[in-house]
Amino acid sequence: MPQELRAVDWTGNSLALIDQTVLPHRTETRRIRDVDDLVDAIRRLVVRGAPAIGAAGAYGVALAMLQGQREGWSREEVLAAVARIRAARPTAVNLMVCVDRVLTRFDDGLDAVLAEAAEVQREDVAANRAMGAFGADWLLKRVGADRPLRVLTHCNTGALATAGWGTALGVIRELHARGRLEVVYADETRPLLQGSRLTAWELVQEGIPHFVQADGAAPGTILRGSVDAAIVGADRIAANGDTANKVGTVGVALACADVGVPFLVAAPTTTVDLSTATGADIHIELRGEDEVLEWAGVRTAPAGSRGHNPAFDVTPGRLVTGLVTERGVLEVSAGELPGDQLK
Numbered sequence: 001m002p003q004e005l006r007a008v009d010w011t012g013n014s015l016a017l018i019d020q021t022v023l024p025h026r027t028e029t030r031r032i033r034d035v036d037d038l039v040d041a042i043r044r045l046v047v048r049g050a051p052a053i054g055a056a057g058a059y060g061v062a063l064a065m066l067q068g069q070r071e072g073w074s075r076e077e078v079l080a081a082v083a084r085i086r087a088a089r090p091t092a093v094n095l096m097v098c099v100d101r102v103l104t105r106f107d108d109g110l111d112a113v114l115a116e117a118a119e120v121q122r123e124d125v126a127a128n129r130a131m132g133a134f135g136a137d138w139l140l141k142r143v144g145a146d147r148p149l150r151v152l153t154h155c156n157t158g159a160l161a162t163a164g165w166g167t168a169l170g171v172i173r174e175l176h177a178r179g180r181l182e183v184v185y186a187d188e189t190r191p192l193l194q195g196s197r198l199t200a201w202e203l204v205q206e207g208i209p210h211f212v213q214a215d216g217a218a219p220g221t222i223l224r225g226s227v228d229a230a231i232v233g234a235d236r237i238a239a240n241g242d243t244a245n246k247v248g249t250v251g252v253a254l255a256c257a258d259v260g261v262p263f264l265v266a267a268p269t270t271t272v273d274l275s276t277a278t279g280a281d282i283h284i285e286l287r288g289e290d291e292v293l294e295w296a297g298v299r300t301a302p303a304g305s306r307g308h309n310p311a312f313d314v315t316p317g318r319l320v321t322g323l324v325t326e327r328g329v330l331e332v333s334a335g336e337l338p339g340d341q342l343k
């Protein structure tokens with residue numbers, strides 16, 4: 001993928017989002033000018049991935065201000081619209097953190113808000129680049145093999161999921177750039193296929209060798225010894241290291257722990273939520289039943305079945321071998337995260 005690709009971009013008076021619901025078959029950009037359309041885009045995963053929805057939320061403050069100017073909203077109405085953006089999805093803490101950060105410039109006017117949102121975006125790309133280097137260094141040392149590595153990843157954590165480059169996929173891209181990557185096992189990521197549609201698309205753009213596999217294949221692939229490390233992203237990391245990420249992640253972590261394969265979480269410090277004590281306190285988004293009862297809009301489960309569709313699961317901190325942030329790698333399985341190193 002060309003590095004310039006931006007999942008979230010500000011055009012001057014609107015937000016341009018690459019529509020991730022139609023990839024990889026079509027590359028289309030949605031122009032968003034209204035708060036309702038942004039909330040809908042976040043909920044339907046037109047824009048998705050914790051850092052990318054953080055960036056969209058940051059620009060969403062400017063969007064609400066502009067819509068407020070056009071439609072004569074009061075200050076309270078603009079702030080209520082911002083609150084709706086902030087609550088569009090509950091699990092990824094980046095959305096709340098980025099909206100709150102940009103809101104601190106609200107009283108300084110639109111230009112100040114836009115400058116802060118642009119800074120959120122710039123810092124995210126820089127954090128991803130740093131994580132790529134730290135994660136690759138750590139993995140090569142930890143695995144200690146003098147051959148290229150075979151890594152497994154779950155969901156999509158690349159340029160599409162961030163302001164640019166990627167978190168876990170950024171580490172993978174860095175390994176590839178260093179000539180130290182043999183192959184990626186990309187879990188397809190049921191039910192919305194972020195792995196087979198989005199990660200595989202990014203890997204094809206980058207010329208990175210990969211297999212797409214069913215989520216159910218992941219533990220077996222790890223137990224067979226075909227994987228040197230698993231690398232995933234995160235939507236929220238609690239103070240004790242418990243990590244919410246796309247549903248299916250915890251099975252990967254359990255298999256890695258069983259065979260002693262490193263399980264690495266790559267996430268910027270904006271994903272770390274020290275005010276949430278443990279994973280049990282993380283609000284896990286429950287999505288519509290149809291996403292699991294249907295396939296491409298056609299009902300597959302029998303009439304009478306109910307669907308259970310949590311979008312995320314929580315991997316206990318004890319199963320996380322290392323947490324890569326823009327500051328370096330923390331080995332977290334020993335217990336509580338050292339908060340002073342993360343904020």
Ligand SMILES: CSC[C@@H](O)[C@@H](O)C(=O)COP(=O)(O)O
Pocket residue numbers: 045048049050051092154155156157158161162166167168194232233234235245246247311
């Ligand atoms: C760098 S993205 C990290 C996480 O946000 C990612 O792994 C994930 O779970 C995304 O879920 P999604 O529902 O597609 O927004």
